[in-house]
Amino acid sequence: MAYSLQICRVHRSDGWQTIGYLYLENERFIVLLNNLVQKADLGPIKYVRNKHIEPEATMIIIPRDQVKAIEILQEIE
Amino acid sequence: MRQLHSSPEYRIVIPGKAVSFRSPKSGDYKTVIQEAAKRTFTEPIVGETVEVRLDYFHLNRRRMDMDNIAKCVLDALTGIAYVDDRQVQLQASIAYSLASVVVIDQGVVDLIKPLAQYEEYLFIRVRDVRSAITKPNKSLKKGATKRRHAP
Numbered sequence: 001m002a003y004s005l006q007i008c009r010v011h012r013s014d015g016w017q018t019i020g021y022l023y024l025e026n027e028r029f030i031v032l033l034n035n036l037v038q039k040a041d042l043g044p045i046k047y048v049r050n051k052h053i054e055p056e057a058t059m060i061i062i063p064r065d066q067v068k069a070i071e072i073l074q075e076i077e
Numbered sequence: 078m079r080q081l082h083s084s085p086e087y088r089i090v091i092p093g094k095a096v097s098f099r100s101p102k103s104g105d106y107k108t109v110i111q112e113a114a115k116r117t118f119t120e121p122i123v124g125e126t127v128e129v130r131l132d133y134f135h136l137n138r139r140r141m142d143m144d145n146i147a148k149c150v151l152d153a154l155t156g157i158a159y160v161d162d163r164q165v166q167l168q169a170s171i172a173y174s175l176a177s178v179v180v181i182d183q184g185v186v187d188l189i190k191p192l193a194q195y196e197e198y199l200f201i202r203v204r205d206v207r208s209a210i211t212k213p214n215k216s217l218k219k220g221a222t223k224r225r226h227a228p
């Protein structure tokens with residue numbers, strides 16, 4: 001799968017702003033990733049993990065009703 | 078990237094609200110868990126040191142009683158993920174309320190993937206810890222210590 005995460009800034013209703021890779025956006029949540037090592041794993045869940053390494057990241061889940069605006073800072077190809 | 082142990086880690090995702098073992102719905106919930114577990118496990122783990130981790134993503138604002146949810150899950154997995162729940166030597170549970178902002182510090186990315194489909198779900202991880210113990214380095218003689226060289 002192509003590596004196509006965008007860096008964005010989320011303006012929250014509590015006055016805070018959160019910056020990270022936009023991983024998921026739907027009608028309920030916005031999920032940002034930070035502290036990514038190498039590429040994010042964008043594929044489906046692996047229900048059996050046999051490999052010795054697995055992607056990790058700091059994940060920030062923001063409920064949609066607490067989002068005022070999303071600002072795209074950088075497009076990544 | 079996280080260093081996983083040499084044993085496989087099995088994952089099960091149960092959509093919807095998790096159910097306590099005290100609930101009258103616990104029987105139905107166990108059936109749902111068992112059906113999902115059968116799709117992941119071909120045979121039960123026979124090792125005596127099984128680790129079960131639960132991550133529950135929910136929309137409630139109040140604190141969840143993960144202990145009672147864990148009892149329901151451990152009971153449901155008996156006979157499918159492991160032979161007997163006495164094999165489970167390590168069990169950890171954490172609940173995330175999605176009613177407010179959640180930050181998971183350096184977690185596996187698979188944990189949040191079900192959010193694309195479900196508002197609430199229970200993410201179950203099972204593995205045999207004992208088979209993950211690394212073998213000693215046979216190249217070292219008895220009593221010898223491995224010397225570290227400065228870079």
